[in-house]
Amino acid sequence: MTRALVIYCHPRNDSFTAAIRDTVLSELSKVKAEVRITDLYAENFSPAMSEDEHIHYESGRNDHVETHATNIAWADTLIFVYPTWWYGPPAMLKGWLDRTLLPGLAFHLPDEQHKRIRPGLRHINRLGVFTTCGASRALTFLVGAPGKRILMRGLGFLCAPRRRTAFAAHYLMDSSTQESRKRHLAKVARKMERLLS
Amino acid sequence: MTQAFVLFAHPCEESFGAALHNAVLETTTNRGWAVDDCDLYAEGFNPVLSAEERRTYHDTDKNTLPVASYVERLCRADTLIMVHPVWNFGYPAILKGFLDRVFLPGVSFHLKEGQVIPALDNIRRFVVITTYGATRFKAFLAGDPPRRIATRMLRATFRPQKLKYLALYDMNNATQVQRENFLKETSRVLEVI
Numbered sequence: 001m002t003r004a005l006v007i008y009c010h011p012r013n014d015s016f017t018a019a020i021r022d023t024v025l026s027e028l029s030k031v032k033a034e035v036r037i038t039d040l041y042a043e044n045f046s047p048a049m050s051e052d053e054h055i056h057y058e059s060g061r062n063d064h065v066e067t068h069a070t071n072i073a074w075a076d077t078l079i080f081v082y083p084t085w086w087y088g089p090p091a092m093l094k095g096w097l098d099r100t101l102l103p104g105l106a107f108h109l110p111d112e113q114h115k116r117i118r119p120g121l122r123h124i125n126r127l128g129v130f131t132t133c134g135a136s137r138a139l140t141f142l143v144g145a146p147g148k149r150i151l152m153r154g155l156g157f158l159c160a161p162r163r164r165t166a167f168a169a170h171y172l173m174d175s176s177t178q179e180s181r182k183r184h185l186a187k188v189a190r191k192m193e194r195l196l197s
Numbered sequence: 198m199t200q201a202f203v204l205f206a207h208p209c210e211e212s213f214g215a216a217l218h219n220a221v222l223e224t225t226t227n228r229g230w231a232v233d234d235c236d237l238y239a240e241g242f243n244p245v246l247s248a249e250e251r252r253t254y255h256d257t258d259k260n261t262l263p264v265a266s267y268v269e270r271l272c273r274a275d276t277l278i279m280v281h282p283v284w285n286f287g288y289p290a291i292l293k294g295f296l297d298r299v300f301l302p303g304v305s306f307h308l309k310e311g312q313v314i315p316a317l318d319n320i321r322r323f324v325v326i327t328t329y330g331a332t333r334f335k336a337f338l339a340g341d342p343p344r345r346i347a348t349r350m351l352r353a354t355f356r357p358q359k360l361k362y363l364a365l366y367d368m369n370n371a372t373q374v375q376r377e378n379f380l381k382e383t384s385r386v387l388e389v390i
Contacts, residue, residue: 011248047244047290051208086296087350088287088342091244095290110369117330117369135313143349146287146342153339154286174308 002033002126002196005075009040009082009093016170016181020130021081023185027192036071040092047095060104068100077126077195078159080151084133084169087140088147097155106158124159127152128166128195130188137171166195199230202274206237206281206292213368213376217326218280220380224387225278233270237291242267244294257303267299276322277355278387279347282368283329286339288346305354320355322390323347325362326383333366361386 006024010017028035049057053064062069072078082093089097103109108118129151133140140148152167168191170176170184203221207214218236225232237244253259261268271277281292288296300306300317307314325347329336336344347362363386365371365379 011246011251041245041248047294048238048242049208049284049289051238054208054212085246086293086300087346088293088296090246091290091294091297092246094285094287094293095244097285097287098290101285115370116332117335143353144340144342144345146340146345146350149340149342150285150287154342157335157339 002028002031002077003075004028004033004035004077004079004126005071006035006037006079006081007040007093007096008037009080009090009096011041015083016173016176017081017083017132019181019185020132020188023188024079024081024128024130024192027189027196030193031196033077033196036075038068038071038096040096045092045096047092047098049095049098053099058103058109060102062102062105065100065102068096069102069105072100072105072121073123076123077128078124078155079128079130081130083173084131084135084140084147087135087143087145088150094150097150101155101158119158121155121158122160124163126164126166126195127156127159128192130166130168130191132170132173134173135171137169140169140171164195166191199228199276200274201225201230201232201276201278202270203232203234204237204277204279204281204292204295205235206279206289208238212282213328214280214282216380217328217383220383221278221280221326221387224384228388230276233274235267235270237295242291242295244291244297246294246297250298255302255308257301260301261304264299264301267295268301268304271299271317272304272319275319276324277320278324278326280326283327283331283336283343283364286331286336286342288343300354315354315356317355320357322359323351323355323357324360324387324390325364327362327364328368329364329366330368331366333364336366359390361390
């Protein structure tokens with residue numbers, strides 16, 4: 001059975017991003033997936049890695065973020081739902097990556113046998129990213145779509161090599177219409193269905 | 198007099214990042230610049246944009262109130278120097294949050310008929326000093342997001358006369374000599390820019 005960890009990040013519960021999350025959850029329930037939801041704002045997650053965490057970063061300790069680490073180890077599917085701010089994930093979500101993708105769990109640091117960083121999330125075989133952007137698609141790609149690359153590539157490198165992926169963004173959010181938002185939710189549902197098939 | 202604003206993001210004072218930070222402060226002060234050192238961790242900067250801030254985001258009369266001092270410091274500078282590590286192919290959250298919360302409509306850009314017009318043209322020199330765990334090649338494969346943020350997005354925001362992006366890759370395998378050379382390179386660049 002699919003075990004999906006949904007990472008949701010938006011300060012307001014009446015946002016379009018919340019509607020995207022609900023679409024994702026409804027697709028997950030259609031395939032009877034086991035779901036764990038991390039609502040970063042609701043749990044008041046602290047995104048700044050502390051000095052103590054940095055000192056023990058390489059030690060394999062995860063007591064600061066134990067529940068998150070357990071969820072990541074448990075899941076075979078990771079799904080991110082968030083708005084894109086300044087071409088990247090909100091600080092809240094960036095901090096979740098900083099603090100929970102620890103060596104020993106998400107990747108393995110170089111040692112005497114291995115000169116390079118090695119992936120640690122080979123059990124994640126599905127990765128979904130659903131976001132909204134104020135910028136246009138053209139401008140986002142001109143800048144190099146940093147947010148998409150942090151998750152689809154940076155995090156993707158750590159996951160199973162033959163993973164399935166899904167990505168959808170609603171661009172030009174500030175001039176979105178009822179119609180464009182509806183179309184986008186349908187697209188999210190389609191992409192989710194394919195991701196889970 | 199040159200007004201430099203140094204944005205530093207690293208939690209540990211014994212880190213190589215802190216050594217770079219010290220080199221930046223020393224070199225710029227020696228040049229006789231007025232240096233405003235913003236150590237985000239030491240100042241306890243809160244990187245989380247709140248629900249209330251999201252609601253007033255586009256209201257240029259109110260949106261700067263929660264971060265007024267940071268806006269003021271950023272707008273006073275003609276030189277911006279960012280010193281930070283790259284984590285997971287991005288900025289540390291505390292620095293990402295500075296963009297989220299301080300680079301507001303009316304501060305760093307104006308929205309006019311859906312068009313974004315850059316507004317921080319007081320920044321004439323923009324320097325980034327950073328370190329990566331990844332190799333340059335791996336970062337390239339990932340699309341090097343932090344480099345693109347700096348050299349494309351922030352460049353378009355400031356339109357600086359001079360921009361320098363100094364990066365030391367593959368930190369986990371960096372030798373003492375490589376680190377020392379990078380420190381020297383940092384000082385050298387800041388002496389001439």
